[in-house]
Amino acid sequence: MSDTVKETLGFQAEVKQLLHLMIHSLYSNKEIFLRELVSNASDALDKLRFRALADDILYEGDESLRIRIDYDKDAGTVTISDNGIGMDREEVIANLGTIAKSGTAEFLANLSGDQKKDAGLIGQFGVGFYSGFIVADRVTVLTRKAGMPADAGVKWESAGDGEFTLEPQTQDSRGTTIVLHLKSEEKEFADAWRLKSLVKKYSDHIAFPVEMPVEKSPADDEEDKTERSADEAVAYESVNAATALWTLPKSEISDDEYKSFYKHISHDFSDPLTWSHNKVEGKLEYTSLLYLPTRAPFDLYNREAPRGLKLYVQRVFIMDDAEQFLPLYLRFAKGVVDSNDLSLNVSRELLQNDKAVESMRGGLTKRILDMLTKLAKDNKDDEYSKFWKEFGRVLKEGPAEDYANREKIAKLLRFSSTHDDSGAESVTLDDYLERARSEQKKIYYVTAESYKAGLHSPHIEIFRKKGIEVLVMHDRIDEWMMSHLNEYAEHTFQDVAKGKLDLGDVETEEDKKKQEEVEKQVEPLLTRIKDVLKDDVEAVRVTHRLTDSPACLVVAEHDMGVQMRKIMEAAGQAMPESKPTLEINPEHPLLKRLEQQSGERFDDLTRILLDQATLAGGDQLKDPGDYVSRLNRLIVELAG
Numbered sequence: 001m002s003d004t005v006k007e008t009l010g011f012q013a014e015v016k017q018l019l020h021l022m023i024h025s026l027y028s029n030k031e032i033f034l035r036e037l038v039s040n041a042s043d044a045l046d047k048l049r050f051r052a053l054a055d056d057i058l059y060e061g062d063e064s065l066r067i068r069i070d071y072d073k074d075a076g077t078v079t080i081s082d083n084g085i086g087m088d089r090e091e092v093i094a095n096l097g098t099i100a101k102s103g104t105a106e107f108l109a110n111l112s113g114d115q116k117k118d119a120g121l122i123g124q125f126g127v128g129f130y131s132g133f134i135v136a137d138r139v140t141v142l143t144r145k146a147g148m149p150a151d152a153g154v155k156w157e158s159a160g161d162g163e164f165t166l167e168p169q170t171q172d173s174r175g176t177t178i179v180l181h182l183k184s185e186e187k188e189f190a191d192a193w194r195l196k197s198l199v200k201k202y203s204d205h206i207a208f209p210v211e212m213p214v215e216k217s218p219a220d221d222e223e224d225k226t227e228r229s230a231d232e233a234v235a236y237e238s239v240n241a242a243t244a245l246w247t248l249p250k251s252e253i254s255d256d257e258y259k260s261f262y263k264h265i266s267h268d269f270s271d272p273l274t275w276s277h278n279k280v281e282g283k284l285e286y287t288s289l290l291y292l293p294t295r296a297p298f299d300l301y302n303r304e305a306p307r308g309l310k311l312y313v314q315r316v317f318i319m320d321d322a323e324q325f326l327p328l329y330l331r332f333a334k335g336v337v338d339s340n341d342l343s344l345n346v347s348r349e350l351l352q353n354d355k356a357v358e359s360m361r362g363g364l365t366k367r368i369l370d371m372l373t374k375l376a377k378d379n380k381d382d383e384y385s386k387f388w389k390e391f392g393r394v395l396k397e398g399p400a401e402d403y404a405n406r407e408k409i410a411k412l413l414r415f416s417s418t419h420d421d422s423g424a425e426s427v428t429l430d431d432y433l434e435r436a437r438s439e440q441k442k443i444y445y446v447t448a449e450s451y452k453a454g455l456h457s458p459h460i461e462i463f464r465k466k467g468i469e470v471l472v473m474h475d476r477i478d479e480w481m482m483s484h485l486n487e488y489a490e491h492t493f494q495d496v497a498k499g500k501l502d503l504g505d506v507e508t509e510e511d512k513k514k515q516e517e518v519e520k521q522v523e524p525l526l527t528r529i530k531d532v533l534k535d536d537v538e539a540v541r542v543t544h545r546l547t548d549s550p551a552c553l554v555v556a557e558h559d560m561g562v563q564m565r566k567i568m569e570a571a572g573q574a575m576p577e578s579k580p581t582l583e584i585n586p587e588h589p590l591l592k593r594l595e596q597q598s599g600e601r602f603d604d605l606t607r608i609l610l611d612q613a614t615l616a617g618g619d620q621l622k623d624p625g626d627y628v629s630r631l632n633r634l635i636v637e638l639a640g
């Protein structure tokens with residue numbers, strides 16, 4: 001080999017930051033290092049078994065896959081080794097010197113410096129291999145990739161201080177060995193009982209045996225001494241159950257076992273919110289173990305972030321992040337799916353067009369929606385509210401993506417409304433309909449930049465007066481979501497700022513008659529206003545929605561609303577010009593004054609009326625300077 005010398009390389013800046021943060025903030029959680037390293041070892045065994053399906057030379061004659069944990073009390077070391085896939089030099093540099101997750105720099109930049117808070121966040125990030133540095137002041141990795149010659153081994157070493165060294169080494173057996181040189185205050189981990197109990201606690205049900213040296217009683221030890229030094233072989237025994245958890249009957253699995261398995265597959269530190277374990281039999285046969293996390297991962301909104309389930313075929317690991325089994329709006333779910341129908345050499349591409357996968361996707365989607373429905377129904381310890389806070393916005397993508405399940409998804413949505421003024425998203429559509437009068441045929445909503453802006457929108461004045469509840473949509477995604485939700489429980493949705501107001505049977509005949517009379521009376525005023533604003537508005541008409549405000553703008557039923565238009569424009573989309581309709585409230589003193597004006601004064605007041613309606617509707621003025629100078633002109637006149 002050409003490069004036989006030891007090299008020193010620097011960690012990527014993000015790794016340095018992460019290490020620093022982890023060592024300081026995960027102190028109270030330090031024992032998780034073992035779970036993380038055993039999980040990585042188990043992943044490496046899974047990968048080997050998968051690749052060996054196509055090329056069994058990779059086994060190098062040793063098919064008994066296992067993880068071993070050794071310890072040396074005197075030297076103060078704990079060693080985790082596996083006979084898995086191993087790494088070559090490039091992989092070592094890429095995997096143990098950098099962090100490949102996109103969005104890492106932003107994530108790290110957003111940390112508060114408050115160790116308690118950051119410790120929680122780092123759990124969402126997943127620390128993996130680097131967690132070894134919580135308990136060790138030096139970590140040595142010896143690895144050799146399966147199928148490569150013995151002299152292709154690599155030795156990596158670092159004190160976690162910004163650099164690592166690399167040197168070639170000869171390693172007869174494939175796989176990876178990680179030696180943790182424990183910090184002086186962490187030597188207690190080099191202990192059989194401690195390590196065994198951690199394996200039991202965190203890694204009992206990974207699918208491979210975790211072996212530790214057989215402990216001998218002192219008497220055995222005496223007897224054995226000569227024999228042992230003669231052939232040096234250490235006898236190992238398995239210290240975990242080593243059966244893949246999802247293959248066991250539900251009745252044999254405790255809640256704690258479900259929880260630790262979740263941590264094993266998700267690298268999350270928190271317990272899951274809930275889980276669902278099911279075996280499907282019949283035309284298709286598969287087992288799924290699905291989890292809902294408590295906390296959103298840092299990259300939930302990053303479209304490129306890996307997502308999906310761990311796929312197994314007949315217990316053999318096939319791939320991580322198999323995204324074909326769940327729609328995008330359920331990307332927060334984690335878990336395992338083990339199929340009996342797919343072929344062992346199925347690839348991501350093949351998954352895309354597979355009928356069995358499609359039908360499994362339908363089944364798994366239903367499972368998750370059922371889990372959520374149950375969680376919402378019980379709302380034990382406010383669990384659904386917590387879920388909604390973390391993941392509600394993702395679920396809002398559902399109606400657009402999954403038309404077939406939109407009624408089910410709609411039931412799971414939570415809104416703010418005019419019913420209570422907390423602004424919390426806690427109102428369900430069923431709550432709304434339960435409170436609505438029987439003659440109300442629509443579900444009314446207003447969209448706005450913020451809850452307050454929605455609550456004070458002129459468009460909902462009449463609803464307040466008549467005591468009709470209005471849902472206040474103040475999340476950016478809401479208007480887009482509503483464009484995919486047409487109705488719920490035979491009630492259509494109605495944006496209160498769109499189209500002609502139709503309160504249906506809630507309005508009395510008397511109301512309607514009165515309106516017609518008013519309309520006739522103010523016709524000349526409408527024409528005068530329209531003359532001034534002809535380039536800016538589509539029409540001017542008498543409002544039926546305002547009680548306190550002088551005017552408001554309304555867009556046509558099928559036009560884009562103000563919020564949506566703003567989002568599209570911010571995203572650089574060219575929007576077709578569309579003019580709103582100005583609705584005026586003839587009862588308002590301002591309109592009464594306007595009627596008496598003429599000439600420039602009338603023009604100024606009319607334009608101010610339009611600009612104020614624009615502002616109150618949550619939009620921006622095209623020419624704010626013009627508005628201010630007109631207003632000032634009027635104030636000066638008034639004051640004079």
Ligand SMILES: Nc1ncnc2c1ncn2[C@@H]1O[C@H](COP(=O)(O)OP(=O)(O)OP(=O)(O)O)[C@@H](O)[C@H]1O
Nearest residue numbers: 040041044086087095125126127128129130176267
């Ligand atoms: N025992 C091992 N054998 C082979 N490769 C390993 C081993 N441990 C780690 N690696 C490699 O190093 C990479 C980085 O490991 P690390 O634990 O930091 O992150 P991860 O497992 O990819 O992500 P996370 O732990 O956050 O889910 C792994 O993806 C894997 O490719």
